[in-house]
Amino acid sequence: MDGVTVIDHPLVQHKLTIMRKKETSTAGFRRLLREISTLLCYEVTRDLEMTMETIETPLQEMQSPVLEGKKLVFASILRAGNGLLEGMLELVPSARVSHIGVYRDHDTLQAVEYFFKAPDDIAERLIIVVDPMLATGNSAIAAIDKLKERGAHNIRFLCLLAAPEGIKSFRDHHPDVPVYTASIDSHLNENGYIVPGLGDAGDRMYGTK
Numbered sequence: 467m468d469g470v471t472v473i474d475h476p477l478v479q480h481k482l483t484i485m486r487k488k489e490t491s492t493a494g495f496r497r498l499l500r501e502i503s504t505l506l507c508y509e510v511t512r513d514l515e516m517t518m519e520t521i522e523t524p525l526q527e528m529q530s531p532v533l534e535g536k537k538l539v540f541a542s543i544l545r546a547g548n549g550l551l552e553g554m555l556e557l558v559p560s561a562r563v564s565h566i567g568v569y570r571d572h573d574t575l576q577a578v579e580y581f582f583k584a585p586d587d588i589a590e591r592l593i594i595v596v597d598p599m600l601a602t603g604n605s606a607i608a609a610i611d612k613l614k615e616r617g618a619h620n621i622r623f624l625c626l627l628a629a630p631e632g633i634k635s636f637r638d639h640h641p642d643v644p645v646y647t648a649s650i651d652s653h654l655n656e657n658g659y660i661v662p663g664l665g666d667a668g669d670r671m672y673g674t675k
């Protein structure tokens with residue numbers, strides 16, 4: 467699928483299988499989410515631009531690669547996006563963090579923002595927007611609308627599971643934003659859940675159901 471990368475690393479797929487199981491505990495789900503998010507982060511940052519820096523080892527001077535440009539921004543779509551943040555920040559501790567609370571009004575179809583916090587200079591940074599589930603795509607589309615309104619233009623979207631319907635809608639709205647996911651599942655059900663999925667990601671990570 468154009469613009470969509472499925473992260474099929476065996477460790478990702480193994481951990482995802484355990485997360486999908488209904489008997490996996492809240493503590494287990496949360497631990498696996500943290501573990502899997504480091505692996506997903508590794509893949510979504512695989513092609514970051516590098517520049518050479520002159521350093522001195524104990525033996526001699528050398529040219530050595532470092533990341534080019536400003537620090538990354540991880541933008542979490544509340545609340546389930548926060549579950550992906552922890553592991554990602556372990557891998558990139560210097561990343562900046564944005565939190566976005568947004569939903570799409572069913573009647574007006576307008577994005578309603580109830581919380582937004584991000585660095586001022588998001589126009590100059592790569593933003594990795596995270597939400598475990600790309601279901602209808604509505605909140606991801608709305609969150610990225612809000613980031614773009616504030617000048618962001620270098621954006622990637624990372625999730626754990628995606629529904630084909632959500633991917634289509636997302637790519638129709640934001641064809642410039644590549645999607646990274648561990649799985650494209652079968653379909654959305656009438657309640658907007660991804661099938662076979664893993665249930666409500668927020669409830670499973672916070673034990674709220």
Ligand code: URA
Binds near residue numbers: 599601661667668
């Ligand atoms: N959000 C979830 O947490 N789970 C789904 O299956 C769909 C949306």
